[in-house]
Amino acid sequence: MTHPSDRASSQATCPMHAPEGHPAIPREKTGILLANLGTPDNTDYWSMRRYLNEFLSDRRVIDYSPWKWQPLLQLVILTKRPFTSGKAYKSIWNEEKNESPLMTITRDQTDAMRSKLTAEYGDDVMVDFCMRYGNPSTKSKVREMTEAGCTRILFVPLYPHYAGATSGTANDQFFRALMEETRQPAARTIEPYFEHPAYIDALARSIEAVYAGAANPEILVVSYHGMPKRYLMQGDPYHCQCQKTTRLLKERLGWDDSQITTTFQSVFGPEEWLKPYTVEEVARLAREDGKRRIAVIAPAFSADCIETLEEINDEIRESFEEAGGEEFTYIPCLNDSPDHIDALADVIRQNLNGWL
Known part of the structure; x- marks a missing residue:
């Protein structure tokens, strides 16, 4: 199956009446970027430490003064917790794909959403996912979307309820990523859908x-x-x-x-x-x-x-x-169940109003 970003690169053309040497510009489209919390890359000590350090250094998550918190985090918590957290992750790890269940499920949700939305909107949309902590990073996926021709991005934190430590920090990271783009796309974030x-x-x-x-x-x-x-x-x-x-x-x-x-x-x-x-x-x-x-x-x-x-x-x-x-x-959580994908698609359609 061809990924939308691959198709986008092949559709890049020079604008009409452009001077010689003008770079090709991809066909304009709308990006729908799903975002979840994140996951360590593996269950070993250093993978866990990198992930926990990024997570627990987020001031939206732990808002203690850094000069008090960081010594405790770096010298005490991150010397011990990667072992216990790694053991916990290992007990649920998807050994077949060598990834956490959160990664597997988020990818499955994205694939289902991509199938649903491209069936409705065709090549006018590009659907992908990112993680607030770890990989794939928000920054990398925003860059992929802008390079693929997304002049609009709908950012979809996969949290029904708003909290500063979840939706808030995910949005923060999205906006930081936009700050690094030469041509910033128009951007929207969805409202919490806890009562939808x-x-x-x-x-x-x-x-x-x-x-x-x-x-x-x-x-x-x-x-x-x-x-x-x-x-x-x-x-x-x-x-x-x-x-x-x-x-x-x-x-x-x-x-x-x-x-x-x-x-x-x-x-x-x-x-x-x-x-x-x-x-x-x-x-x-x-x-x-x-x-x-x-x-x-x-x-x-x-x-x-x-x-x-x-x-x-x-x-x-x-x-x-x-x-x-x-x-x-x-x-179990709603995961990639058809009812969940339908509900999220309804939320996304409402937030795309006026764009598509």
Whole structure:
């Protein structure tokens, strides 16, 4: 299959009435650039250290003063954590393709989106993906799109909910990449789609499909990635958007409050994060509420990754079972399911309005 960028180079022509020696210019098109968090290139110490250093040095992620944070990061955290993180990644690594599941799934999502959008718009669009941390970098993909003739780029962070540490930093990196382009394309970023009807419906359908074959879970734990509570108090809308997704999901499923609850996972550092913490709440549900069968879903992740495949299916599952829980059902992320691709395509079409 010929990639759109390959076709673009063969379609480059000189403008009419151009002087001799004028460089060929590719046919104009619109780029749709999907963006996810990122992944280490491998599970060895140095690959993990490079990735963690880039991630944990991002001031959107860790906003402590660099003169305090960097010595701790470089001299303590990055001497130990690459080993433990590497072990965790190795437990879920896609050995066949020698890459993380996040990379595999994001590529599959992009391929599905490319097929859908090129069927509608033909060569007027170029669809690709990048990562905020690691490879393929945002900078490299913006450069590929501009060289292929993209005079407009729609940037699509694959996060339904806005947070400074996810969508915000992805957008930052996109804008930094644009700063290095001689001819900057027109640019748009999508709004969060946490309440988009097609997204809510896709989540609900995935739950209904699993519940149809599961051992009748007594409660659904809707686990979102956490953040310091301080960020909420500073005005980050993430917490409120997560709560609304859960409410809309509950209404779409026709459930009551006793059947669904919101929690937050992946706590890091000493300060208070958004509560309740998933790892503690699943244990409380078993120990205090007597729940023996639960299901867990993670709607803030567009693709299964280390936080879902390893953290939820290992640490959080273990916490529930050690507290007396018996049936733990993890509901996978929407990944490249047709419902998810349809929902994302709907969001993209809305944001392309006036361009195509």
